[in-house]
Amino acid sequence: MFRKKDIFFKTLEEMADIIFQTVDRFAVAVNGDLPDVTAFAKEMKEYEHKGDKCTHIILMELNKTFITPIEREDIMELIKKLDDVLDGIEACASRFEMYQITKSDPFIRKFGDCLRRCSHEIKSAIYLLTQKKLLAIQPHCVKINELENEGDDLMRQGIKHLFQNVKDPIELIKHKEIYERLEQTTDSCEDVANTLQSIIMRNS
Numbered sequence: 001m002f003r004k005k006d007i008f009f010k011t012l013e014e015m016a017d018i019i020f021q022t023v024d025r026f027a028v029a030v031n032g033d034l035p036d037v038t039a040f041a042k043e044m045k046e047y048e049h050k051g052d053k054c055t056h057i058i059l060m061e062l063n064k065t066f067i068t069p070i071e072r073e074d075i076m077e078l079i080k081k082l083d084d085v086l087d088g089i090e091a092c093a094s095r096f097e098m099y100q101i102t103k104s105d106p107f108i109r110k111f112g113d114c115l116r117r118c119s120h121e122i123k124s125a126i127y128l129l130t131q132k133k134l135l136a137i138q139p140h141c142v143k144i145n146e147l148e149n150e151g152d153d154l155m156r157q158g159i160k161h162l163f164q165n166v167k168d169p170i171e172l173i174k175h176k177e178i179y180e181r182l183e184q185t186t187d188s189c190e191d192v193a194n195t196l197q198s199i200i201m202r203n204s
Contacts, residue, residue, distance in 0.1 A: 007061050008068060008075055009130035015054040015082045016126035022047035023119035026089050027112035030104045037097045044093035051086040055079050074199045081192045085122070088185030089115070095181060099174040107158035111182040114154065118147045118189040125196055134200045144193035151186030155179045 026044065034040055058079045062072055069075075095101070125140040158179040166172045 006069060008058065008065075008070075011054050011057050011061075012075075012078065012082075012126050013130055015051060015079065016123040018047060018050050018054065019082060019085055020119045020123045022051075022086060022089055023112075023115050026093065027116040030108050030112040033104060034096060034102050037100060037102055041090075041093045041097035044090045048086045048090040051083055055083050070199060070203060074195070074202070078192070078195050078199070081188065081195050082122070082126075084188040085119075085185060085192065088181065088188045092178065092181045092185060095174075095178055099178075101174060101178065105175070107154055107161065107179060108182070110154055111151065111179070111186075114147055114150050115182070115185060115189070118144055118186060121147070122189060122192055125193070129196065129199070134204050137196055137200055141193040141197050144189050148186045148190040151183045155183040 022044065025047070029040055058075060062068070062076065121140045121144045125137045125144075128134070128137045128140070159176055162172050162175055162179075166175070
């Protein structure tokens with residue numbers, strides 16, 4: 001079924017590496033205060049551009065390659081969902097700059113850790129895909145689903161905390177959107193897991 005690792009698998013691995021690096025950097029940054037949110041947003045944008053290049057390579061290769069290691073639609077869907085994760089992280093970082101949020105909080109820090117663990121599972125799963133170890137991917141997909149549930153809980157707890165404790169309505173709105181953006185990014189990670197599960201079903 002699979003040929004020798006080719007440009008598609010190499011690029012998917014590169015994309016998984018970029019996601020891991022991006023989310024790890026994001027988690028480290030939000031673990032403390034953010035005195036320079038402009039530099040932070042710019043750095044995340046640069047990572048997102050790297051991911052866009054991977055997506056471009058995949059699309060270009062699909063246009064000129066007849067035989068692909070897995071279904072063309074699966075490759076296209078997978079790179080799109082991976083790109084959505086990077087877009088989500090970049091969108092979160094841009095809100096820190098737009099709203100001049102220079103201080104993190106416990107919920108943002110927990111989201112950073114949750115997303116970092118998601119990115120680790122995604123990277124492991126993508127490398128198993130390129131090594132043709134399809135059934136071994138499943139536990140990583142299950143873990144990502146669990147982490148997405150954790151993201152749901154964090155958002156609910158965070159918003160509840162805001163309405164109970166934050167008196168400034170502008171600050172409440174700012175942080176509420178940050179929490180929602182972070183939760184949406186965990187949803188994007190789950191979309192990657194769901195796409196991988198579909199690939200497993202079709203190729204096992």
